[in-house]
Amino acid sequence: MYQSPRRLCSALLQRDAPGLRRLPAPRLRRRSPPPAIVPRPASPRLLAAVSAASGAARSCSRTACSMGNGTSRLYSALAKTLTSSAASQHPEYLVSPDPEHLEPIDPKELLEECRAVLHTRPPRYQRDFVDLRTDCPSSHPPIRVMQWNILAQALGEGKDNFVQCPVEALRWEERKCLILEEILAYQPDILCLQEVDHYFDTFHPLLSRLGYQGTFFPKPWSPCLDVEHNNGPDGCALFFLQNRFKLVNSANIRLTAMTLKTNQVAIAQTLECKESGRQFCIAVTHLKARTGWERFRSAQGCDLLQNLQNITQGAKIPLIVCGDFNAEPTEEVYKHFASSSLNLNSAYKLLSPDGQSEPPYTTWKIRTSGECRHTLDYIWYSKHALSVRSALDLLTEEQIGPNRLPSFNYPSDHLSLVCDFSFNEEPGGSL
Numbered sequence: 319m320y321q322s323p324r325r326l327c328s329a330l331l332q333r334d335a336p337g338l339r340r341l342p343a344p345r346l347r348r349r350s351p352p353p354a355i356v357p358r359p360a361s362p363r364l365l366a367a368v369s370a371a372s373g374a375a376r377s378c379s380r381t382a383c384s385m386g387n388g389t390s391r392l393y394s395a396l397a398k399t400l401t402s403s404a405a406s407q408h409p410e411y412l413v414s415p416d417p418e419h420l421e422p423i424d425p426k427e428l429l430e431e432c433r434a435v436l437h438t439r440p441p442r443y444q445r446d447f448v449d450l451r452t453d454c455p456s457s458h459p460p461i462r463v464m465q466w467n468i469l470a471q472a473l474g475e476g477k478d479n480f481v482q483c484p485v486e487a488l489r490w491e492e493r494k495c496l497i498l499e500e501i502l503a504y505q506p507d508i509l510c511l512q513e514v515d516h517y518f519d520t521f522h523p524l525l526s527r528l529g530y531q532g533t534f535f536p537k538p539w540s541p542c543l544d545v546e547h548n549n550g551p552d553g554c555a556l557f558f559l560q561n562r563f564k565l566v567n568s569a570n571i572r573l574t575a576m577t578l579k580t581n582q583v584a585i586a587q588t589l590e591c592k593e594s595g596r597q598f599c600i601a602v603t604h605l606k607a608r609t610g611w612e613r614f615r616s617a618q619g620c621d622l623l624q625n626l627q628n629i630t631q632g633a634k635i636p637l638i639v640c641g642d643f644n645a646e647p648t649e650e651v652y653k654h655f656a657s658s659s660l661n662l663n664s665a666y667k668l669l670s671p672d673g674q675s676e677p678p679y680t681t682w683k684i685r686t687s688g689e690c691r692h693t694l695d696y697i698w699y700s701k702h703a704l705s706v707r708s709a710l711d712l713l714t715e716e717q718i719g720p721n722r723l724p725s726f727n728y729p730s731d732h733l734s735l736v737c738d739f740s741f742n743e744e745p746g747g748s749l
């Protein structure tokens with residue numbers, strides 16, 4: 319019998335964890351790329367669970383481990399016992415446990431449990447933070463932002479055609495742990511995700527119990543819904559740590575293109591830092607994919623910029639925009655963002671020697687049509703109000719490997735981007 323979901327839930331039942339505790343900080347370095355690996359040590363007391371999970375995983379057929387089973391159903395069952403009877407009238411993917419009724423999870427414990435589930439996988443690669451500090455002393459801790467298209471489970475299994483990726487590498491019960499491991503390794507204060515099709519059964523309950531407040535906005539006609547055994551629509555999700563920020567306002571935006579409503583969405587939230595009292599706006603989006611849709615993406619980008627102009631009161635409130643723009647830096651939508659009156663810069667350009675070039679790739683996969691290596695994901699920020707203190711380096715080509723992504727040791731076809739921001743000292747013009 320497949321037992322790993324039950325073992326994973328053991329952290330959920332813990333009663334003595336005081337909330338999110340910082341794990342040892344990842345190493346910081348200055349522009350030196352040793353391709354190190356991070357072993358996944360299994361603690362002795364977890365060995366029984368590890369062997370049960372791996373044995374079950376080995377014997378689990380693709381059908382038996384399809385989306386929405388195991389942990390998903392367990393969480394949904396839990397939710398139905400904890401929330402009002404009205405919840406049971408909704409489809410399974412809309413049922414969410416009430417975090418008020420759930421105990422906090424110790425992130426170290428959850429990380430250990432993820433690593434136990436993943437112990438048969440190849441080791442995780444080390445990525446280092448590159449120190450980008452200029453002369454911006456700040457008395458407050460930085461704000462760590464993670465941008466990541468995590469790959470919708472339904473699209474990965476049913477539509478994306480990653481021809482070099484074995485189906486076993488995509489099994490949700492393990493891929494979920496790879497995603498959580500990445501989040502727990504970098505401990506972002508703010509998490510901006512695309513292609514989330516396990517919000518209600520996985521990310522919302524778990525991240526709530528790690529201290530995050532979450533918002534989800536599904537695509538109106540998610541392509542996930544075309545896939546058999548799907549787990550509901552995919553969409554954008556935004557999480558922030560409740561002990562660091564207070565929500566001031568929140569907007570779910572359905573993007574338009576030339577006045578037409580489109581299938582793409584964004585979430586924009588104004589947050590107030592509890593330490594400094596300073597406000598900023600954080601937005602997440604996922605623009606229309608595929609070649610031939612460049613003008614459509616450009617129009618969606620213009621609509622998003624217009625919305626953000628209003629929300630930031632004409633750039634008075636500092637802004638961070640995370641997204642899978644599905645556009646190379648040569649595209650019109652990129653140019654709109656780079657030249658907007660919102661005064662934005664793209665954080666990952668700062669990793670280049672001259673600070674002017676985007677990285678060579680943020681997604682790398684092999685489809686039936688061939689190899690697709692592109693820079694599509696960005697973290698934009700108000701350059702007058704914010705500074706990037708450090709950024710997480712990308713995986714190297716050697717680390718990504720010949721079969722590209724996703725793989726047994728990386729769960730998505732897109733790399734996560736992570737930056738530490740601080741407010742510039744002069745408050746003139748910013749709230």
Ligand SMILES: NC(=O)C1=CN([C@@H]2O[C@H](COP(=O)(O)OP(=O)(O)OC[C@H]3O[C@@H](n4cnc5c(N)ncnc54)[C@H](OP(=O)(O)O)[C@@H]3O)[C@@H](O)[C@H]2O)C=CC1
Nearest residue numbers: 467477478479513539540541544581605606607608642644
């Ligand atoms: N019922 C209805 O009336 C409607 C239904 N739909 C459904 O939505 C789908 C399109 O939705 P839309 O939001 O425009 O989707 P997009 O074209 O934006 O792509 C959807 C997803 O497919 C991935 N993708 C990109 N390129 C490829 C590729 N070459 N092969 C496989 N997957 C790829 C994208 O991933 P990434 O971003 O990582 O590249 C993205 O997450 C339709 O196929 C239909 O199923 C849409 C509108 C109306």
Ligand SMILES: [Mg+2]
Nearest residue numbers: 469470473513
């Ligand atoms: Mg995709």
